[in-house]
Amino acid sequence: xxxxxxxxxxxxxxxxxxxxxSKIEQELNEITSLxxxxxxxxxxxxxxxxxxxxxxxxxxxxxxxxxxxxxxLCSLVLEAxxxxxxxxxxxxxxxYAWHPFVNEYQKIGFYAGMALQSKEGYAVGTLCVMDYxxxxxxxxxLSALKNLNVxxxxxxxxxxxxxxxxxxxxxxxxxDPSIPNNNIKAASEKxxxxxxxxxxxxxxxxxxxxxxxxxxxxxxxxxxxxxSREELQNIKxxxxxxxxxxxxxxxxxxxxxxxxxxxxxxEFKRKDGSVFTAEATPCKFMLGNKPLIHVFIKNISCRxxxxxENASLAQILQRSLNEIYIFDVKTLKFNYVNRGALHxxxxxMEDVRELTPLDLKPEFTPEKFQDIITPLRSGExxxxxxxxxxKRKDGSLYNVEVHLQKxxxxxxxxxxxxxxxxxxxxxxxxxxxxxxxxxxxxxxxxKYFAASTAHDLQEPLRMISSFSNLLQTRYETELDEKAQKYxxxxxxxxxxxxxxxxxxxxxxxxxxxxxKKTPVNVNLVWEQVLEDLTAVIVAKKALIRxxxxxxxIPSDKDLLYRIFLNLIGNxxxxxxxxxxxxxxxxxxxxxxxxxxxxxxxxxxxxxxxHKKIFDLFTRLHSKSEYRGTGMGLAxxxxxxxxxxxxxxxxxxxxxxxTFYLMFPK
Ligand code: ADP
Numbered sequence: 018x019x020x021x022x023x024x025x026x027x028x029x030x031x032x033x034x035x036x037x038x039s040k041i042e043q044e045l046n047e048i049t050s051l052x053x054x055x056x057x058x059x060x061x062x063x064x065x066x067x068x069x070x071x072x073x074x075x076x077x078x079x080x081x082x083x084x085x086x087x088x089x090l091c092s093l094v095l096e097a098x099x100x101x102x103x104x105x106x107x108x109x110x111x112x113y114a115w116h117p118f119v120n121e122y123q124k125i126g127f128y129a130g131m132a133l134q135s136k137e138g139y140a141v142g143t144l145c146v147m148d149y150x151x152x153x154x155x156x157x158x159l160s161a162l163k164n165l166n167v168x169x170x171x172x173x174x175x176x177x178x179x180x181x182x183x184x185x186x187x188x189x190x191x192x193d194p195s196i197p198n199n200n201i202k203a204a205s206e207k208x209x210x211x212x213x214x215x216x217x218x219x220x221x222x223x224x225x226x227x228x229x230x231x232x233x234x235x236x237x238x239x240x241x242x243x244x245s246r247e248e249l250q251n252i253k254x255x256x257x258x259x260x261x262x263x264x265x266x267x268x269x270x271x272x273x274x275x276x277x278x279x280x281x282x283x284e285f286k287r288k289d290g291s292v293f294t295a296e297a298t299p300c301k302f303m304l305g306n307k308p309l310i311h312v313f314i315k316n317i318s319c320r321x322x323x324x325x326e327n328a329s330l331a332q333i334l335q336r337s338l339n340e341i342y343i344f345d346v347k348t349l350k351f352n353y354v355n356r357g358a359l360h361x362x363x364x365x366m367e368d369v370r371e372l373t374p375l376d377l378k379p380e381f382t383p384e385k386f387q388d389i390i391t392p393l394r395s396g397e398x399x400x401x402x403x404x405x406x407x408k409r410k411d412g413s414l415y416n417v418e419v420h421l422q423k424x425x426x427x428x429x430x431x432x433x434x435x436x437x438x439x440x441x442x443x444x445x446x447x448x449x450x451x452x453x454x455x456x457x458x459x460x461x462x463x464k465y466f467a468a469s470t471a472h473d474l475q476e477p478l479r480m481i482s483s484f485s486n487l488l489q490t491r492y493e494t495e496l497d498e499k500a501q502k503y504x505x506x507x508x509x510x511x512x513x514x515x516x517x518x519x520x521x522x523x524x525x526x527x528x529x530x531x532x533k534k535t536p537v538n539v540n541l542v543w544e545q546v547l548e549d550l551t552a553v554i555v556a557k558k559a560l561i562r563x564x565x566x567x568x569x570i571p572s573d574k575d576l577l578y579r580i581f582l583n584l585i586g587n588x589x590x591x592x593x594x595x596x597x598x599x600x601x602x603x604x605x606x607x608x609x610x611x612x613x614x615x616x617x618x619x620x621x622x623x624x625x626x627h628k629k630i631f632d633l634f635t636r637l638h639s640k641s642e643y644r645g646t647g648m649g650l651a652x653x654x655x656x657x658x659x660x661x662x663x664x665x666x667x668x669x670x671x672x673x674x675t676f677y678l679m680f681p682k
Contacts, residue, residue: 028067044172045075048144048165053077055161055212056129056154058146063133063169064091065142074142079123088117090128091143100132100140106151126151129159131166133173144169155233156224156304157212221314229253232309241316243288254312259286273301273310285314293318340417340436342374343426346394349373349386352431361438363410374434379414380405390432393423404439416443464525471521478518482511513640520648523579524633527655534571534660539613540564542574543602546581553589559598561585568604570611570680576656581615583649584676588617590643593671610662613678622668631664 045063053061060078064071071089073082086092093102107113107125118125130145144166154162215222221238225231231249239246242257255263262284273279280298287293299312334341340358344351354362354369362369362377375386392398401421406414416439424433485507493501543563547554554561570577588600598617605612622630622637629635631654636647657664660680668674 041172041176042074045169048169048172049075049077052144052146052162052165055165056146056158058127058148060123060125060147061145062091062147063142063144064089066091066095066140079147081122088121090116090118090125090147091130091145094130094132094143094145095140097132100134102128102130103154104128105153109151123149125149129154129162131163133166133170141173142169155212156309157215157233160304161212221316222311223249223254223257223314224309224311225254226307226309229255238314241287241314242285248288257285259284259292273299282317294321340434340438342434342436343431344374344434346423346430346432349375349432352426358436361409361415362407368410377407378405379408389421393421393432396423399423407436415440418442467521468525471518471525474518475515478511478514481507482515485511513644513646517646517648520646520652524648524652524655527576527579527652527659532573532576532659534573536569537572537574537577539568539570539577539604542577542581545578546585549582550585550589553586557589557592557598559589559600561598561600561602563602564604566604568606568611571682572660572680576659580653580656580678583653584615584678587649588615588619588674590645591617591619591638591674593620609682611680611682613680615676615678616673617675618673621670621672622666622674623670624668627666627668630666 049061049063053059058078061076062073062079063075064073064084066072066086066089069086071084071086071091073079073084090102090104094100104110104113105127107116107128108119113119118128125147127148127150128145129147130143132140133142133144134140144162146162215233215235217237218235219237221241222235223231223238224233231252231254234242234244234246234249239249242249244252280296282294283297284292285295285297293316296315296317297312298315299310301308301310303309335355336357337355338357340361341353341355342351342358343353350371350373351369354364354366359366359369364372375381375383378386381389389401389403393401399422402418403421404416404418407417408414418437418439420435420437422433424431426433485504489501489504489508496504540563547561553559585600585602589598592598596618598619600618601614601616603614605614626635626637630637631650633651634647635650636645638645654664657678657680662678662680664676664678666674666676
């Protein structure tokens with residue numbers, strides 16, 4: 018190699034550095050390990066180059082002590098005009114295909130080296146980082162590497178000063194003017210911290226150049242925008258804005274002053290096309306002599322949405338026809354009164370600000386009002402509801418229901434009152450009460466009328482029935498056949514009328530019943546019913562099966578008697594000519610109820626009448642077929658309803674009927 022004058026001087030300097038000094042070695046080792054860490058690289062070296070060799074003085078991840086000058090990558094740095102070399106993809110770069118680091122030594126994919134140099138440009142050595150895979154360094158990593166390079170130069174300078182040679186110190190220019198030269202190591206650590214802060218910041222952050230090329234994005238930005246780091250390297254920052262925002266955003270960037278932050282609310286577009294509103298804070302800064310921009314992007318979609326929602330909520334409150342008041346906890350003066358309240362009261366907002374709830378509530382003395390709000394003030398109660406009257410500006414009064422709460426409003430404790438004008442409610446409640454009373458009165462008059470009429474009718478009916486019976490027994494032989502037939506109709510009619518009147522009386526009694534439930538032994542009730550029906554049972558040779566177990570239900574024994582008398586009676590009655598009645602009664606006990614099942618082998622009931630038969634006066638047969646009044650099942654239904662129970666039937670013509678009764682326990 019042809020040693021020029023320049024090279025000669027460089028070598029002279031080298032001679033003045035005691036590169037075997039252990040203290041220097043230790044400091045240089047620290048720098049290489051910092052460089053490896055910051056640049057996330059497995060290899061970092063500091064080497065000094067004499068005429069023939071590169072002496073490796075500090076290293077991480079590299080096991081050689083020296084390399085022939087022509088086989089070292091660091092030689093490239095010494096020869097490069099800019100005194101720094103970055104090869105992002107060594108293996109893929111044809112220019113370096115010859116180099117021993119591509120195939121002979123450890124196969125290196127990435128190299129970044131910088132010269133440790135003097136003011137005169139004498140490069141005495143290099144600081145470099147290497148990686149096996151191709152990669153690039155972020156602007157922050159690059160900046161930190163430059164700072165470390167300055168630190169290494171500074172260490173060497175100290176050594177030269179000691180030996181009375183070149184004064185490098187004053188001429189070392191720091192790449193980052195904000196970092197003092199004598200504290201470069203601290204600055205490197207600072208860069209380390211900033212890199213971490215940048216990486217893990219929860220605010221999406223981008224760094225890009227003035228051509229809008231994205232140079233760096235933190236993890237959070239990748240998450241927010243949905244791009245991978247590689248994808249971002251191929252797009253411009255403009256691609257992150259929706260079309261309509263583009264001109265505006267670029268205009269702002271064009272006029273961005275150096276090191277001045279401004280915040281703008283704008284829209285951004287994710288990879289999937291979705292758009293969000295964000296507060297962008299761009300800042301122009303210099304890295305070396307290259308202007309760059311970093312921008313923080315704070316997604317404020319939720320805040321904007323919430324503000325919109327709050328605004329519409331406030332509008333709803335303002336427009337509400339219910340009256341809403343907010344008043345001070347201490348002075349009780351109104352802070353806010355909605356439109357509905359002002360409208361109803363007839364006051365303006367200015368008027369009402371001078372008032373307190375006491376001015377609107379004539380029924381309240383200050384002491385009485387304090388009694389209401391004290392439990393809210395102390396937190397003993399969260400809500401107080403009371404009814405009172407409000408006085409309008411014109412002195413007229415209206416009924417109100419007040420819902421009072423203590424809350425925080427604009428950082429202050431306040432009372433909020435939601436007030437419902439109950440004038441209409443009170444009026445309609447009064448009307449309803451009056452109407453109800455009228456109905457109850459009319460109903461009881463009707464019941465009284467029905468009962469007294471039925472009762473009064475019994476007397477003349479008894480006369481008709483007794484005298485026609487007398488006529489029948491005494492004068493039967495004296496009457497001709499026609500007269501006897503007429504007499505039979507009179508007796509029969511009066512008997513049926515008697516039954517009808519009895520049933521009407523029974524129904525009105527049940528209707529009016531306000532019975533008290535006591536435990537009733539149902540077996541005894543059945544015994545009584547069967548005893549009273551003995552004549553029919555014997556005449557028809559009826560077969561009646563009852564449960565053996567003793568059953569007791571909460572009821573009234575007379576009412577229960579009427580139910581079973583009607584149901585068993587019907588089972589005995591509604592039967593085809595000549596069929597022997599068979600009636601089966603079973604009982605089932607459930608958790609909350611008793612169920613009785615009464616089955617007969619009678620004529621059955623068509624499906625369309627299964628509900629209708631429980632209505633008053635419903636008869637499915639003429640009196641010539643089966644006698645009756647059509648009131649029995651209506652009475653049963655009424656009694657079951659009084660028990661809050663249920664009754665229903667399952668039946669088919671000529672297949673018998675099954676009546677189900679359910680009584681709550
Ligand atoms: P009635 O006094 O006519 O028996 P009910 O109210 O007891 O009045 O019965 C109403 C109608 O329901 C009866 O007219 C009859 O047609 C029908 N019915 C009631 N029970 C039975 C039954 N067990 N089998 C068939 N039909 C019945």
